[in-house]
Amino acid sequence: MTVVAADARAFAAAAHKELRTLRRYPTLFLSFFFWPILLPAVYVAMGAAYAGDDPRAVETFTGLTGSDSVAGFVFVGWAMYMWLSNVLWGAGTSLRTEQLRGTLEAVFLTPANRLVLLFGPSTGAMMPQLVNFVVMELAPDRVALSLLVIAVTVPAMYGIGSLFASAILRFGDVAGVVQLVRGVFTIACGVTFPVVLLPEWARAVAYTLPPTYFLAGVRSALLAGADLGDLSPDLGVLALLGIGVCALAVVAFRITERSARRTGMLGRY
Secondary structure, eight states, X not given: OHXXXXXXXXXXXXXXXXXXXXXXXXXXXXXXXXXXXXXXHHHHHHHHHHHTTOHHHHHHHHHHHSOSOHHHHHHHXXXXXXXXXXXXXXXXXXXXHHHHHTOHHHHHHSOSOHHHHHHHHHHHHHHHHHHHHHHHOOOGXXXXXXXXXXXXXXXXXXXXXXXXXXXXXXXXXXXXXXXHHHHHHHHHTTSSSOGGGSOHHHHHHHTTSHHHHHHHHHHHHHHSOOOHHHHHHHHHHHHHHHHHHHHHHHHHHHHHHHHHHHHTGGGOO
């Protein structure tokens, strides 16, 4: 029990460290209010310009998405995009940040459980994303259900980030891969358009990615009036994907840590 308590304190310290780092740069918080509104607003304005006043455009959109709210659809999609960016560039590159600061070796010399090093920074990174979701919230009466979808999605999203953190120990900088994966997720998961518009093979790929189910669940809760029973299939898939991705991240981290110890990668830049 003492070991568990010590790891819990280390986990809390890792999250606290991330929050203290953010607090040192207060202007970063401005982006949490600025980008969640500006980025999706551009796509909403573009859609309005293309559709004009033609009611057939709205009818087609409603038939594909189950909602006539173009703005709501896009804003929810960009909420996921901002979360994914936060995961990949924050939690996913946390070990790289430690490496650049010259503290990675010291961190690995601590007796803390390695899972603390892998998942601890992700907890601290949740705070900025909660601000983004508050800014983008569309229907207060559906908050509880949408928060449930978000909570079930957390393990899968931060499991993805932890996979990238593990890759840092083997390959060093993975910025190029982060950009590529973020772009693939943005297109495949339906951030700004319905997944049903994708080719059949691309839809098959989309349905293996956690953000696809997150977007479907939150949009159904906020825009289509779905209840918990309607969302149960998506929540079940998200829970299974979360367990699978986190387990894969743990295995990958152990393999890359052993490799980094043999090759001296912990001290390289």
